Amino acid sequence: MLKKIGVLTSGGDAPGMNAAIRAVVRKAIYHNIEVYGIRYGYQGLMEGNIKKMDLGSVGDIIHRGGTILATARSQEFKTEEGQQRAIEQLNKWGIEGLVVIGGDGSFRGAQKLTSRGFPCIGVPGTIDNDIPGTDFTIGFDTSLNTVLEAIDKVRDTATSHERTYIIETMGRNAGDLALWAGLAGGAESIIIPEVDEEFSNIIHRLERSRERGKRHSIIVLAEGVGNAFEFSERIKKETGIETRVTVLGYIQRGGSPTAQDRVLASRLGARAVELLIENKSDRMVGIRNNEIVDNDIDDILSGKHHLNKGMYNLSKELSI
Template sequence: MKRIGVLTSGGDSPGMNPAIRAVVRKAIYHNVEVFGVRYGYQGLMDGNIFQMDLGSVGDIIHRGGTMLFSARSEEFKTDEGQEKAIEQMKKHGIDGLIVIGGDGSFRGAQKLTEKGFPCIGVPGTIDNDIAGTDFTIGFDTALNTVIEAIDRVRDTATSHERTYIIETMGRNAGDLALWAGLSGGAESIIIPEKEEPFTDICDRLVRGHQRGKKHSIIVLAEGVGSAFDFGDRITKETGLETRVTVLGYIQRGGSPTAQDRVLASRLGAKAVELLIEGKEGRMVGIQNNHLVDYDINEILSAKHHINLDMYNLSKQLSI
């Protein structure tokens, strides 16, 4: 393994830059050349590839987003697109590729590996929805962004004595909503993995109002549906005034937390080690604070499971 490439793909997440930094510097430490690929798989097909050195990743560990940029590509999903990408890597003498992104990005890495080109996946997504790892890069930063928003909304909710519904991102996973709701003291947490009768949610709000509770916070994962629709239903059912805050893309931005910087550094370095060892078609992850790696096919066929003990605890603490 003399030369490796690195790209970021799909939605950006805080911590991608520290991961890129770790890949570049770990590789150079082991006398392996590194080539960056701009704009994900699209850039790979287009030959938007450049050699990186130690200075290329200076002063980026604290920055959100990705210095390599990201893009989605329909063309890359085709055999022709994948062959075009491989030809570009052969042209630049690249022997292996590290892909930082979510499950869609990993499917691209899977296809390249099947065509004989070694790839390693590094999980970077705020959704925390990848099997085989306790945490993905960017989740902790996004979580803290959501918690800060909940704390701020609670101030105005108290002032106006209203029920506020806060919609988080997460695609089809409820991790952001669950962790933020529990740490933010939400009265209800609505996630796609655990359906709760709507009447139970309303009853909890009414009981709180009857005992003199001045406000309530509900955290809803986007995978459940529209927070505005949910708020209208609550108002019709309970008569309580509701307001909705959809946090949107602010959850993807910002300087990565120390947790995400350390996680990204460890996973990026581990990915380089795997390529040097001659491994391919693997994803690196972390479980119980220990680095692990799995066959990427196994990861893509497995399902991410939420911590239902945390969900049950949140209900117990919001009585």
């Protein structure tokens, strides 16, 4: 019978992580399982920064952004010595299973612990929505709405001054945030890592808009494609069009999670505890067609997130 589990957040923070922590703690306590919160991710695990959590520990956090357990990246944990230190701490505290909330780097850590015989379940929390095996990750919807709000506000200024604006979003290797926000915000061009679009096509759309009397445009650029300021200079050089840049940066990670992220985090966190109760390990929970699923973490890490090409094509069709 499972008696004690741990929970940690690792890597970049994402709105909804607190809702996931809350679900893990309360689901476990409902099943008479003790829960131990591990601060500062794997670094805190190696250092024994662990504290028992109760129902009050997660009161009034479902609406808060960030993570009450804090998060950090650890180079030391990537070593065999670091992983052994982590196992020793887990054994010292009597923890029998671990819920890891984070992205692919966090899951690689869980994979290492699992390979050493320690049960781990992954919960996908990242604003990039770049994890295979799930339609959505915790934090994506909140970040998307933050970006969309920025696009709407910038468009007011773009219209008033009749200028072209480039809005740079996060998304190092995945363009979901830029694509969804660009489609929802009516952007004229969406530039993402998954599609190698000719720069001449972007220029053509801008000039075509000018020819039909439109004096302002919005371009959404994922950071993984390139520097927004360089794109701005290139557009001005080739067209003479006045261009401004807005880099949203870390504002995209903050804020109170949306209802969708709170519900998703609650469902995924609870299911992670259920899997540990069922003596399952090396799994990642996710959502497919609004149903909670779980997949082998090894398959997740060797897989690839696929962009919705239909949505991308639609954005091109609607921006004529």
